[in-house]
Structures are given as C-alpha cells and as structure tokens.
Amino acid sequence: MTLLLSTPEETVEFGRRLGTLLRAGDLVLLAGPLGAGKTVLTRGIAAGLGVSGRVSSPTFVLARTHPAGERGVPLVHVDAYRLGGDLAQLDDLDLDTDLEAAAVVVEWGEGSAERLSPDHLVVRLDRREDDVREVRLEPHGSWVSRVQEIQSASGRSGG
Secondary structure (H helix, E strand, O other), X not given: OEEEEOOXXXXXXXXXXXXXXXXXXXXXXXXXXXXXOHHHHHHHHHHHHOOXXXXXXXOOOOEEEEOXXXXXXXXEEXXXXXXXXXXXXXXXXXXXXXXXXXXXXXEOOOOOHHHHOOOEXXXXXXXXXXOOEEEEEEEEOOHXXXXXXXXXXXXXXXX
16 A cells, blocks of 8 residues: 655644554554654654654654553654664563553664564655655554555555
C-alpha cells in the first residue's frame, strides 16, 4: 500500500488515523532518510492515541514515554539513529517490556528493532523532489490483515 502526502498536515493526519488503530503491544518502525517526516508522522500517531506530552525527536534521550490518554495506551517513541544498529544498546532500552503495555514507535529501527516482535509494521517514508511524501506500508505478522484497517481509515491510496 502506498500513500502520497502533500503537506506536513496530511502527514500528521495520516499518523492520527494510524494512531487511532494502535493498541498496546503494537510495534511500528519508521524508515526513511533525514527530513522524510518520521517525527511529524509520530506527532500524528500520538494525537490518534490521545497521549499527553509534546512529541519531538528523542535523538539525544533515545526514548520518550508519553502517558496514556483516554484510550489507555501509552506511546513509547524511540529514535534509534544514534544506536547505529547496536543491538546491545537497543536491548538496554527494555523495549520488549514496553511492548506489553504500550504502542512502540521506533524511528531508524529497521534492521534491528523488528526482532522485538514478528508482528510489526514498517512505514517507509520518502521525500520526493516536489516535497510530497511517498509512504509505503510493509506489514509483518498480524499486520498483514490489519493493514486493511489503515487503508480504510486513510481513505486515500496511491496504489
């Protein structure tokens, strides 16, 4: 499934719709180059979950936990960029424990964080020359069937 998002507001809105579908135990990996919109998308996910706290890139703290809102699902937002694929440092974050009670979103986690759960969704963001974000969803495990929920919630698809 591919989506085209023309503005940062559309990226936030897609994230919000995705966030409304997330539940405790969900793992979402955000992949893409610098400036592709990973943190902007996470702001939308946080809004959809209804969590509290300002969402910003946790590059220097590596992980931020946003307390649950009305839906009762907290968000753990991880930026694995500085880890460079170092699995020992990823293990030190105890994300597998967080997965039991929270939705976990990992920026730059592809190639390491997917081992936390066979059920995960990779959201690949690419920024085109015209500044449109091309978003490809790559479902794994239970996400193969759940991706239809995302398509229904988004209402727009490029393929």
